[in-house]
Amino acid sequence: MLSEKGKYASATENRRFVWAEIVWPLILEVNDVAFSLKQFQDKRDVICKEKNITIHVPSRGLVSLMQKGIIRKEGNIYSIHYKLIPYMRLKATCDYATAIHEVRLK
Template structure:
């Protein structure tokens, strides 16, 4: 994991943002969605999950924080107040409790 973080610092701004998004989606957001079995989660729920993952992986919380903001910018997550929700096209994956990797997310969200 440390090696991955070192690689991030050597990458360009856009590559780092993508890595942050991938990490946050795969390690925090999607597992949290499946855990609570709901399309939305609170900021507090995200923070608790983030702290748990960061502790397990021994990484700083700054990477997941940047990743959350990046997921919002891409339209993968929507925010209203302190509540975040997944894009409506991802709801069937949640209902099926399917593996929904970042590539699938990008594909689904970008389809018109």
């Protein structure tokens, strides 16, 4: 019998996917700490088509990233947490584990 993932495992998986496949690559592409909803949607559509998944997964993942404080939203503009800016400036890899660790540091 196949068991379904719990809602917390799914939420974490969605966050990891959105961060690794959409948000961080988008931040590096635009070379800015912020991106528009339109930029996110365009990137999301390309990735969803490549990976053959629905747009619902990335939508939930984006909201989840905001709840964790990794991304902030003001109007239609999303920005990364200020502690992640040095990674962007260095064009460094910043996986989800690094992002959540940096944001949670006091």
